[in-house]
Amino acid sequence: MPQIEISSACDGGTGLLANDKDVKAASDSTGQIESRWSLIEVQGVIDGVAPGVRMGTVSFDDKNTPWLLVGRHRLRGKRVKLDKPYGVMQRSDNRIVALLRVKYLFSERPVLILDDSNVGLPGLLRRK
Template sequence: MVHIVIHSYKDSVQTQDLIYLDFQGSFESVDNIQLSNVEIGDLTLSTDSAQLIIGHHKLTGKKVKLQKPLAVIHKRKDMMDEGGGEYDVVTILKEKYVFSGRPGLIVQESLRGLTRIGK
């Protein structure tokens, strides 16, 4: 039998403030660049919405309450053995930001109106 201990949030060694971002799609990079530890954009949070700007694209998200809270746990480094271990509850997530729409294109003010389609 494997013995696993999960320490409560107040007794955890490592706690963090985390945000759950839910995207309805995927991110792709040019030339197969790995996306770990890469700045992908600017995130602005407000009380009920979020805005993520990546290059010339703007994504808008809406804050939604999770049906069930989500515990984020992290294995303690001093317990990296194969047969069990100890975990810390890093945070409890109760809400998320859902980005369900397509990205909007951001055009510089100086370039607006240069191309007209139709009359």
């Protein structure tokens, strides 16, 4: 299962993800291709994540379904084509570095991931 690390954007609830297959990147004046991006949309707000900090990982299963793992929470998502493409601009010289044509939407409730050490009464008894 391929995995991609994601970092948070400026506002809680939306992040950006590096992904080569869904985006046509624009080239700068030297002809070099910039990083490629995809938009991640999360219903709700992810608390405690500062801009630019690693937020979690996105992985894809055999059916190409995206899964977002944030801490001990796992969310199933879906790939959605955007009605109109979004441009990612670099503030320093106002150039477009990528065009976003798809987003990954995570709108279902997260599933809590537990390991054997913290499940049920036996887990509580072992901690003493």
